[in-house]
Amino acid sequence: MTDERRAELAEGIERVRARVAAACAAAGRDESEITLIAVTKTFPASDVRLLAGLGLTDIGENRDQEARPKAAECADLPLTWHFVGRLQTNKARSVAGYADVVHSVDRAKLVRALSAAAVRAGRTLRCLVQVSLDENASPEERGRGGAHPGDVPELADEIAGADGLELGGVMAVAPLGADPLPAFERLAGIAAEVRRNxxxxxxxxxxxxxxxxxxxxxxxxxxxxxxxLLGGRRAIVR
Incomplete structure (x- = not known):
């Protein structure tokens, strides 16, 4: 079963990397500019080990209660852990213990919580400002998080000035059911504004x-x- 799963993951990586290569060629970009993060939500730590063996060592997780034990189980591997889901402030201390990059920082209260947790843990967290790209989002979509674009520069400044944190850039999820291109174009403009400062x-x-x-x-x-990369979502089986 392990050999079969390794082959499935290898095929997934090959397909995605081929898409990345084609997209980079079309955009006049170099593939080396792209970091591929495998989001392993609902998949077991055994898949993380197989991915690492196949050379994919950036791992993303959405939920602390799943990510924390998975990171502990894979602590012997040279992985970069990305927390990519919406983060409650009461989970900041836990996430600061294993995450290297937090993609979903969308409010000042969370900046303060992550800063205190990082200092306590003696670690430096790279943080991204999550940007909301759909002002007309439904309540369900707003539940995905994200700072209003007008609030992003101030939030970026707060991260940059916080102990234990490093400002990495920005993150966004394209609005559901819409052409993602205009949303990503807006994100590019916001990212450029952040980089100016x-x-x-x-x-x-x-x-x-x-x-x-x-x-x-x-x-x-x-x-x-x-x-x-990993196929349809499944229940974690140890």
Whole structure:
């Protein structure tokens, strides 16, 4: 079963990397500019180990209660852990213990909580400002989080000035049911504005299984890919 699963994951990686290569060629970009993050939500730690063995060592998780034990189980591997889901402030201390990059910072209260947790843990967290790209979002969509674009510069300044935190850039999820290209174009403009004040904040986290080509066309540097790499969601089986 392990050999079969390794082959499935290898095929997924090959397919996604081929899409990335084609999108980069179309956009006149170099593939080396793209970091592929495998979002392993609902998949077991054994899949993380197989991915690492196949050379994919950037791992994304959405929920602390799943991510924390998975990270502990894989602590011997040279992985970069990305927390990509909406984060409650009461989970900041836990996430600061294992995450290297937090993609979903969307409010000042969370900045303060992550800063205190990082200092306590003796770690430095790279943080991205999550941007809401749909002002007309439904309540369900607003539940995905994200700062209003007008609030992003101030929030970026707060992260940059916080102890234990490093401003990495911006992140966004394209609005549901809409062409992602205009949304990602807006994100590119917001990212450029952030870089004017913080030149080192070069990360643009955008693009998932269904829209990675559009994200690359608009300057994404980090792709958060789950289904296209790992297949349909499944219950974790140890």
């Amino acid at each position: 913080h030149p080192g904040a070069s990360i643009v986290s955008a693009g998932m299984s269904g829209d990675l080509e559009q994200a690359i066309a608009c300057g994404a540097t980090h792709l958060r890919v789950g289904t296209a």
